[in-house]
Amino acid sequence: MKNWMCAGVLLPMVGWAQLTVSPEVTDFGKVVQGERPSAVVTVANPTSKPIVIRDVIRTCSCADLVLEKRTIAPGEKVKATFVLDSNVFDGPFQKTFFLRTVGGPSAAATVKGDIRPRWKVEPGTEIALKEGETTATFKVIPLDGEGAEPMVATFTPPKTLSVGYHQWKVAVWPDVTAEQPVCLKVTKRVGTPWVTVPRSLFVNETEKDLSLVVCLKPDTLAGAMDPKVRTIDPATIAVSPLRDGMTLTPVGPATSQGIPLRLSIPKEHLGSWKTPKTFVFTIPGHGTASLYLKSKIMK
16 A cells, blocks of 8 residues: 555555556646646546546645546546646645545556746745834745846734734735736734643543633743733633633632633533534733633534
């Protein structure tokens, strides 16, 4: 099985429907970023019985394989079209599509090529604004013309932002010949990102009330403990959704582990939930943190 997946060839196994793909490897060659080239391959049923293609599994969002039809009669050949979106990334690539039939896995088709960007972006296609920075500035430099002037694109987020993580997508057309825009991204964190400890919980027992201590703390990826944490009144922290009988009570003052709170959930609530729940804790002036909870009866 491992060799079949890597090589992108047929997997001959007794009892499974067999398909053939021709060519097995489609080479797009050099592709200019922004183009959407396509290529047609042939999928054939060399057996004496109809074959139904259940689904097509792809390993990347950069390409798609569109089948002319999914039920292939004995001896019939159908067309399948590769469509490549070269805006997703650049550089050499090789992706394999797996055609699964009702009888099991039967064939694979591979597409490869080399996507050449038309522009270079400095300092990069994503800028994370730091505290005090108000504007993101991108320089889009043409790669297919000597002496061409670079394009300068700027983005200024709103001055008033809520506490949390913010992201904006910026699309710019460097010149009139661009078929697709250059996609840029700007991010900014406002305040301290928070997490719960534990971050998720699986409940095996739903025949008794649930009572656990949840600690709210600044995300360690954001750096040291926010000194303002010790000034937060635990009684002001709220959680939603909060149903009848559920309580959130302070356990004690903030420590190096964060702000401890006891979350109590009656067993009748746990037994009635058919889907997992995400509880959102709101820390006034500091944003939110979430706890994912699932019980054994939840699907």
